[in-house]
Amino acid sequence: MVDIRLYIGTLVAVLVFFGLGVLVGIGITREPRAEQLYQRIERQLQRYREETARELKKRDEQIRQLDSELAALKLKLRANEQFVEKLAPSLVRNLLIFRNIALVLTTPDTDGELVAKVQAFLEKAGAKVPLSLTLVPEAIQSADAMSWRKVAQGLGIVVGDADNEVVKSGVWKRIALLIRYGDPQNNWQALSKAGWVRINGNTQTPIGSAVLVCSGQNQQDIVQGKSIVLPFARALKNVGVRVVVVTSTMTSAEVVALYQADELPTVDHVDSPLGLLSLVAALIGHQDHYGFGETARRPFPEPEWFVQQNQQ
Numbered sequence: 178m179v180d181i182r183l184y185i186g187t188l189v190a191v192l193v194f195f196g197l198g199v200l201v202g203i204g205i206t207r208e209p210r211a212e213q214l215y216q217r218i219e220r221q222l223q224r225y226r227e228e229t230a231r232e233l234k235k236r237d238e239q240i241r242q243l244d245s246e247l248a249a250l251k252l253k254l255r256a257n258e259q260f261v262e263k264l265a266p267s268l269v270r271n272l273l274i275f276r277n278i279a280l281v282l283t284t285p286d287t288d289g290e291l292v293a294k295v296q297a298f299l300e301k302a303g304a305k306v307p308l309s310l311t312l313v314p315e316a317i318q319s320a321d322a323m324s325w326r327k328v329a330q331g332l333g334i335v336v337g338d339a340d341n342e343v344v345k346s347g348v349w350k351r352i353a354l355l356i357r358y359g360d361p362q363n364n365w366q367a368l369s370k371a372g373w374v375r376i377n378g379n380t381q382t383p384i385g386s387a388v389l390v391c392s393g394q395n396q397q398d399i400v401q402g403k404s405i406v407l408p409f410a411r412a413l414k415n416v417g418v419r420v421v422v423v424t425s426t427m428t429s430a431e432v433v434a435l436y437q438a439d440e441l442p443t444v445d446h447v448d449s450p451l452g453l454l455s456l457v458a459a460l461i462g463h464q465d466h467y468g469f470g471e472t473a474r475r476p477f478p479e480p481e482w483f484v485q486q487n488q489q
Contacts, residue, residue: 261450266301268483269457274303278460279356279384282311283391283406284398285375291425291448292390298453299388304460308356308378312409314401316372324371331367345408353412359383386419386460390447393424393432402435410441421459423447430471437466445470451477458482 278299280292296306320328322341329336329344332351336344355364360380368374389410393399413420422436425448433445442459445468446452455467458478466474 258450261454265298265450265454268454269298269302271303272457272461272486273299276304276386276460277382277384278304278306278386278388279308279310280306281387281389281409282309283314283389283402284393285311285313287311287390287392288425295388295390295423295447295453295456298456299460302457305382306378307382308376308380308384310356311375311377312405313373313375314405317405318401320371320373328367328371328373331370332364333362346412349408349412350416352409353416353418355380356384356387356413357416357418384418386421387413388456388460389420389422389436391422391424391432391436392428394427394429398429398432399435402432407435407439410436411439414441419460419462421456421464423452423456426469433466433468433470434472437472442466443473444468445473446476454478454483461486 280296282292292309296309299306322344325341325344325348326336329348329351332348332355334344334347334351336347339347351364352368359382363380365374365376365380369376389406391402391406393402410420410422421442421444422433423444424433426446427448428445433443437443442464443466444452444455444459445466447456452468455465455477459465459467463478463482465478466472467477469476
């Protein structure tokens, strides 16, 4: 939409130059006709100035009113979030008891505060989070065929003359198995030495579920998601690990849609109390595409569902 100031300013400039052209054309004389024309142009300009001032004042008042309404809505929203935040732990208490869950950060620059918030909520629901794993997609993506074979051998895989794609698939499956059943032999060292992952926690504990904390705003994130995160998520699913993909509300819809297309449950607002509730529901088995984004199917599970879970 064109700003009215630009429109009025352009119109005024045209009139001014028109008036000057007329004055120059008649020699800028002080004849009565030229003086009358000049005064008429001045009166028109004054009317335009007054009209512009009225329009700007009216628009400024509308902006102030909208700002006031927006501030009031934000206060109401924050109050609602605080209420849900206080109530949420009681809704999920012990729903994840006896479950070992791994947090998988798909990039090193994942928001640490968000990860801590997710882990704390899972623990309030009764889960244990013995392992946090951070992928380094740039290192994995830039690795050549020889690097993949070296990592595969470090993981105990006999590569022989296997095709490069077969080697990659074998590496992802082996990593998934190490997560699913634990790694008493500390094979994770091969991945750490290659700079592909950063490990925090106990790698020997068998894991039943994995929460993939994803982020991204650009095409590079989508490319890395397709070539690295998705193969890893598929490998985890294939060995029996329940996978849920979570993102913050700032993550682009394209990134979220990438995982939804692979039939992975998603939560696109895990940075909110409703998103954390949705995550617990998805981990229990009430899987869907939760959130407020373009690709979400529902904002959160039905409240009745949580009541039923607590009555079992």
